[in-house]
Amino acid sequence: MHKNRLVGGAAVIAFLAAAAGGGTWWWRGRNQPAPAPAAPAPAVLPAGMEVSVPGKIRAQNIVQVPPTTDGEVEQYFVEIGDEVYEGQILARIKNQQLEAERDLANEELERAQNRYNLLEAAVIAARLEESRAAADASRARDERARTEKLYARQDLLFREGATPRLVYEKAQKDASAARNEAETAEVKARHIAERVQALSKDMEAARKALEEKREAQESAAEELKAAEILSPTNGIVVARRGAAGEPVNRAMADLLQIATELGALEVVIEPEQAVLDRLPEGSPAVVQIAEMGGEPLPGIVHTVRDGQAIVAFQSPNPAIKPGLSAQVRVKLP
Template sequence: MRGKWLLFAGGTLFLAAGGGALTYYLRQKPAKSVQVASAPALPPGTEVHLTGSIRAVNLVQVAAPLDGVAEEFPVKPGDEVFEGQILGRVANETLKETAHEAELEVERAQAKVNEAESQLIAARLEDSRAAADASRARIEFQRAERNYQRQQMLNTEGATPRNTYQKAQQDYEAAKKESDTLQSLSNTLQDRVQGVIKDIDLAKKTLAEKIQNLDSAKTSLSSADLLAPADGLVISIGKSAGEEVHKGMPDLITIATDLSQLELVLEPEPPVFKRLKAGQPAVVLIAELPGNGLPATVKSVENGKVVVEFSSPSTLVRPGMTAVGTLKLN
């Protein structure tokens, strides 16, 4: 009887040990990986609809003409502009000071011309009076000279009183002195008039030079204006008022010149991107244009972007708008 109990206890211990080992083995054994089948790829010819942004093809840049500070821009992105329109201005203090100084120089030169012309008027008036006095004195002298010559002849013949002869001689000498004096004064005033005329010519020459300098300064100052090189639409302005700009900065203002040729830029997911190629047809759907869309062509497929080119029949379509491109997978 005792042997049977020992056999039963040993069997029980064996079963318990075997069960524990099995449980440990199952816990330690790695689970088999389950392979999930990938979603079926879209078949060729499937249409995909991708949203993107419209951009212009033909762009022109308005560069900064000189170093300075941007002033207020009278235009903003989205505004239509015409060729020659002022889009903005670059303030340059050196040019302003040069132009201001040139204006002062012109004013000073003009004042000298005005002063010289006033002096000429006064000199000519004085010369005219002196010439008239000299002419009168010359006539008096000629009259006195003739009388003196007559009295001198009569005195030689003893046919005139000596007092009369002496009086004629005194009148002649006084008239000659006055005539010579007034004629000398007239000659002096005539020389003065010629001198003032020369001063005026020199002053006018100086004024012309100052005006030329002012024109050059104004031209330089006006070159600070930012002018539209062609009709178009303002796309972007690279600086704000008060910011510094440097000469030659190319993208200060960007203008689209032909809104009939546009592009739609799309960024599809990689699985779609790799099944598109350049040259394939597309359709561009724009909310602002009713209908079935505009025919288009894929221009490029690179760097994760798909560029679709199309022609727009309406000026309502502008760069920056959102549109949908419809393409078929290859």
């Protein structure tokens, strides 16, 4: 009897152990992640299949226009899509340093001009005075010569007792006065001539200084004028960086972009990778533009890279411009 009880207990223990092991196996299986679904096989595109992909038209030839100086954009005069001609003002760059230099040059030019004007007026007045002094000196010399001649005659007559003393003394006095007046006139004329010479020298120096200041002012004005960005060619503005008030510098090579030779255009498309893999460069293509009635234009795939394909075509219509949408059709080889 005791033996039967031991056998029964062992059976119960074995059953419980088996149940516990099965439960552990079930719990582990329940918490394992479900297997990932298999990736679908890539679609196989049949040869000769025609694919149609939308894209944007852009010019093949782009001219980049950089800022002509550092500063900030004071004003843009063109918008994207505007037609421009060579020499047209596209934008103006505000440069405070250039403006300060221009203002300083203007002030210095004005001061130099005023000094030159004053010296010029002084030289004119001095030359007029010199002319009068020279005339006075000439008259004084003539009067001196006349009175000295008269005195010499009266002196001879007085020595011979042929003229009264009063007449002799008057002639002597007149000759002395004329001599003094002539000498004074000569000194005055010489001083005025020296003054004219000095003023003329100063005026010449002022003239040279004025020319230098004028050149500096013109140079400052040209530097400031260079802040106006002019179009280097005819074409259409297709890109513009920033807005008025934003800083720019000469390192920005593409502040504006102008499309030229608008007969040579291209369409940028981004088809699926499966299409790109089957689209070799040189493949023929057809470009259709809704705005032009959808007329098919022949093109060619000339570049395939970075998830894009570029289809070049020749535009027969000047109304076809960069920025328009187009549909490109290609047949897979």
